[in-house]
Amino acid sequence: xxxxxxxFVFPPFATDYPDDPFINLTGFDDCFRKFLSxxxxxxxxxxxxxxxxxxxxxxxxxxxxxxxxxQACSLVSWFREKEVxxxxxxxxxxxxxxxxxxxxxxxxxxxxxxxxxxxxxxxxITMKKEFGMCAIIGLNLDxxxxxxxxxxxxxxxxxxxxxxxxxxxxxxxxxxxxxxxxQKEGALSTRVLNVSVPYHCDFLxxxxxxxxEFVNQIQFRSPKMPIVSLVDQELLLEEHLLKNEVVRNLxxxxxxxxxxxxxxxLGVNRFVECGSGKGIVKNARxxxxxxxxxxxxxxxxxxxxx
Amino acid sequence: MALITENTRKEVTDIVYNFxxxxxxxxxxxxxxxxxxxxxxxxxxLMFLELIEIFKKKYNLDIELKTxxxxxxKHPVQTIGQLIDMxxxxxxxxxxxxxxxx
Numbered sequence: 120x121x122x123x124x125x126x127f128v129f130p131p132f133a134t135d136y137p138d139d140p141f142i143n144l145t146g147f148d149d150c151f152r153k154f155l156s157x158x159x160x161x162x163x164x165x166x167x168x169x170x171x172x173x174x175x176x177x178x179x180x181x182x183x184x185x186x187x188x189x190q191a192c193s194l195v196s197w198f199r200e201k202e203v204x205x206x207x208x209x210x211x212x213x214x215x216x217x218x219x220x221x222x223x224x225x226x227x228x229x230x231x232x233x234x235x236x237x238x239x240x241x242x243x244i245t246m247k248k249e250f251g252m253c254a255i256i257g258l259n260l261d262x263x264x265x266x267x268x269x270x271x272x273x274x275x276x277x278x279x280x281x282x283x284x285x286x287x288x289x290x291x292x293x294x295x296x297x298x299x300x301x302q303k304e305g306a307l308s309t310r311v312l313n314v315s316v317p318y319h320c321d322f323l324x325x326x327x328x329x330x331x332e333f334v335n336q337i338q339f340r341s342p343k344m345p346i347v348s349l350v351d352q353e354l355l356l357e358e359h360l361l362k363n364e365v366v367r368n369l370x371x372x373x374x375x376x377x378x379x380x381x382x383x384x385l386g387v388n389r390f391v392e393c394g395s396g397k398g399i400v401k402n403a404r405x406x407x408x409x410x411x412x413x414x415x416x417x418x419x420x421x422x423x424x425x
Numbered sequence: 426m427a428l429i430t431e432n433t434r435k436e437v438t439d440i441v442y443n444f445x446x447x448x449x450x451x452x453x454x455x456x457x458x459x460x461x462x463x464x465x466x467x468x469x470x471l472m473f474l475e476l477i478e479i480f481k482k483k484y485n486l487d488i489e490l491k492t493x494x495x496x497x498x499k500h501p502v503q504t505i506g507q508l509i510d511m512x513x514x515x516x517x518x519x520x521x522x523x524x525x526x527x
Contacts, residue, residue: 137467256470256471256474257470257474257490257491257493257494258490258491258494262491283474283490284471284474302494302498303495303498304491304494304495305489305490305491305492305493305494305495305498306491306494307470307473307474307490307493307494307497308469308470308471308473308474401469401471402471404471404475405474405475405478
């Protein structure tokens with residue numbers, strides 16, 4: 120019988136909170152409130168007002184990023200108390216900061232600092248133009264590239280989630296045009312994402328210099344467990360590789376589909392989405408194999424199976 | 426072109442009901458033909474996609490996703506009953522789904 124290996128995957132920032140996914144996690148709320156309180160003291164006093172039922176801050180990208188990071192770090196701590204330790208971890212988009220916290224590469228507060236600085240660097244570049252992102256399901260990459268060429272759209276592939284599920288970044292008007300064309304082409308679903316930044320593509324390339332300088336001032340320690348890159352599916356085991364990952368994560372396309380396949384090659388057969396959503400678990404359904412996926416409301420099942 | 430029998434309809438119906446009961450964590454008794462997939466049981470397009478993959482494998486179907494997408498634009502699916510009818514048409518016509526629709 121093969122040994123069960125666990126991977127923690129840290130999701131991007133939330134775009135909605137349909138229900139409180141943590142409601143059945145005994146002790147989680149206390150843990151979250153402690154992290155929230157520290158973050159409010161350190162980064163932004165308004166954070167203390169956060170409450171899931173009122174969907175606080177969803178119209179504020181930076182605060183929402185803070186909250187997603189705080190939730191993820193609280194889950195790390197909650198799982199540690201229960202002695203649940205993954206063999207690998209990986210950060211999807213801004214989930215990289217929580218992955219670094221999980222691997223004890225950075226402190227909780229340094230994660231907040233990195234998130235704030237990345238946001239500042241991004242806003243310097245994107246303040247003069249309206250940008251956005253969209254998610255398209257049901258077309259393959261060739262179809263999308265053909266549509267982009269045909270319509271002369273200035274858009275870039277940002278994330279591949281499965282063979283027919285992609286996120287694209289670019290000018291807001293082109294994002295709208297692509298969603299319309301993709302629907303006509305036969306996409307099963309198109310959705311403009313609630314973001315104003317063209318993440319994970321070279322529109323953000325100019326963040327590299329400033330952000331890299333900043334990242335180099337932050338103390339990174341050797342990871343306690345390997346982090347798998349969503350950029351190139353390499354195992355990141357050294358500080359300089361992790362610093363490079365944090366910087367390129369902003370302007371390089373990500374591939375969750377390949378990352379998941381690679382984790383399975385490494386023997387991972389249990390994936391845990393460490394956040395409030397279930398987007399990563401949902402996309403995981405299109406990967407062959409017998410891996411089991413857990414999201415917040417199924418963590419008690421994971422603990423029972425431990 | 427496959428022949429749709431009462432058995433096929435029953436099989437497809439069972440798969441669809443069990444799939445949504447499992448994915449949406451609802452009691453199968455609460456799913457009906459007129460259940461709205463998004464509003465009533467919090468379903469989504471990824472579930473629709475997964476279901477298509479299940480049927481493609483089960484019935485060895487030759488159909489492109491975008492053929493189904495184009496058909497869906499003209500015939501949007503909202504309820505479980507509509508979804509079952511569409512899956513039966515997909516099984517019956519495969520890649521000729523759009524020709525059948527003309």
